[in-house]
Amino acid sequence: METRLLIRGEQVAGDGGPLEVENPATEETIASVGLPSAEQLDAAVASAGEAFPVWAAIPAVERAELLHEVASRLRARTGELARVMTQEGGKPLVENSDEVGWTAAAFDYYAEMGRNFAGRVIPPIEASQLALVVKEPIGVWGCIVPWNYPLLLLSWKVAPAIAAGNTVVAKPSELTPLSTLMLAECFDHLPPGVVNVVAGAGDIGSALVDDPRVDGVAFTGSVETGKKVAAACATRVARMNLEMGGKDPFIVCADVAGDVRVAARGGAWAAYLNAGQVCTSAERFYVAREVYEGFVGEFVDYTNSLRVGDPLEESTDVGPMVSAPQRAKVEAQLSAAVDAGAQVLVGGDRAGFERGHFLSPAVVTGAADSTALLRERVSGFGRGAFGGFEVHIGDADLRAFFAEEERRLAAHAAAGAGDHADLSVQPSHHASVEMNTFLTSE
Numbered sequence: 001m002e003t004r005l006l007i008r009g010e011q012v013a014g015d016g017g018p019l020e021v022e023n024p025a026t027e028e029t030i031a032s033v034g035l036p037s038a039e040q041l042d043a044a045v046a047s048a049g050e051a052f053p054v055w056a057a058i059p060a061v062e063r064a065e066l067l068h069e070v071a072s073r074l075r076a077r078t079g080e081l082a083r084v085m086t087q088e089g090g091k092p093l094v095e096n097s098d099e100v101g102w103t104a105a106a107f108d109y110y111a112e113m114g115r116n117f118a119g120r121v122i123p124p125i126e127a128s129q130l131a132l133v134v135k136e137p138i139g140v141w142g143c144i145v146p147w148n149y150p151l152l153l154l155s156w157k158v159a160p161a162i163a164a165g166n167t168v169v170a171k172p173s174e175l176t177p178l179s180t181l182m183l184a185e186c187f188d189h190l191p192p193g194v195v196n197v198v199a200g201a202g203d204i205g206s207a208l209v210d211d212p213r214v215d216g217v218a219f220t221g222s223v224e225t226g227k228k229v230a231a232a233c234a235t236r237v238a239r240m241n242l243e244m245g246g247k248d249p250f251i252v253c254a255d256v257a258g259d260v261r262v263a264a265r266g267g268a269w270a271a272y273l274n275a276g277q278v279c280t281s282a283e284r285f286y287v288a289r290e291v292y293e294g295f296v297g298e299f300v301d302y303t304n305s306l307r308v309g310d311p312l313e314e315s316t317d318v319g320p321m322v323s324a325p326q327r328a329k330v331e332a333q334l335s336a337a338v339d340a341g342a343q344v345l346v347g348g349d350r351a352g353f354e355r356g357h358f359l360s361p362a363v364v365t366g367a368a369d370s371t372a373l374l375r376e377r378v379s380g381f382g383r384g385a386f387g388g389f390e391v392h393i394g395d396a397d398l399r400a401f402f403a404e405e406e407r408r409l410a411a412h413a414a415a416g417a418g419d420h421a422d423l424s425v426q427p428s429h430h431a432s433v434e435m436n437t438f439l440t441s442e
Helices: 038-057 060-076 078-089 093-116 150-163 202-210 223-235 254-276 289-305 324-339 396-404 421-425
Strands: 005-007 010-012 018-023 028-034 119-122 131-134 140-144 167-171 195-197 216-221 239-244 249-252 284-287 343-346 363-365 385-387 408-414 430-435
Touching: 005 038, 018 078, 028 078, 038 140, 038 167, 038 195, 038 202, 060 078, 060 093, 060 150, 078 093, 078 150, 093 150, 140 150, 140 202, 150 167, 150 216, 167 202, 202 216, 202 223, 216 223, 223 239, 249 254, 254 289, 254 408, 284 289, 289 343, 289 363, 324 343
Parallel strands: 140 167, 140 216, 167 195, 216 239, 249 284, 249 408, 284 385, 363 385, 408 430
Antiparallel strands: 005 010, 005 195, 018 028, 119 131, 343 363
16 A cells, blocks of 8 residues: 655655554555655645746646646556555445546546647737737645545546646545555656645645645535635635535436336436445435336335445445444434434445445435435435425426525436426526436446
């Protein structure tokens, strides 16, 4: 296991206290990472600052080739990276193999974006003028990454930043630092200091956010922490890019009647992928009355067929949750919903495991709309709280539902080929609306 930090192009052991990394499937400690000392964190930010003018001066076409090389090195290490991600995070091996591929694709994509988009010509006010919009790098970016997709979400921050000529100091989650620390070899052809990687919890992240030498912060995490990041950046007028979760709804329209089985399986994976620990996981289901019974029945049957188990085994569909506190939050929401009158049709137990943070997929009906299960975002199971919401795309009810929703990261919808095509472009507070794009096993 790689436990060294990456600072100024060199892999160094952290001089701070130990960070113990647990395998969530076995609850065993699999590695101990040295946290950065104050001096090492200072050196990481300083090295990014020193590297910035050098890196920004390199022509975009050359930076693009260097990013393509990162992608190539990632693909070459797919097996070992996927295995370590599975051991530290609990996501099934096949899903982590996919994640490495997506991560490499992000570096390829932003390599070409950096090569081809340096600005634009805009119409001038006077005929004698030439008006240009020139895109310039900002400086040093602090990249704070969560545990659910440690490499993919890292790439969405690091790749565009360095493609544009910026430098970065990245901090993975304290729960899943090992796969990120392994990337040092994927970056060692870049000038020293362009990419720095440190480990740690919220205190290290806060230090990056508060550092006046960090010109921008890219953060993925909870709304509560995101607000703190935003406030800190606003105080010193630093740039920010925030991705924060929500309690994402899944709408099932009446005209899926001919494909209820496919829609139910798609809905299940929208809820249960990565043990429900996806930023855009479906967490609340609103099903048209005409298809409610059939959809719920298919959903329950398919949920019963999913295999919860060792994430390293090919036959496993669902692995453990990432930590004991994370599972406890979901169990508390399920318990509170049941106490308030909800029914658990299937799942919600620990799937017969005495060790490991396992929780079997749960389908819940009859939960009051005011319960935490339907209102408070927690990555994990406790999905599938079905309501009898009548959904027809042309009805004012559905449009009002979208218009009145609080801001969410995403919404999902399953519909037939009727008059529902405009659902994905209706005004709403959702950052994205996904129509029939959920994952299925078929």
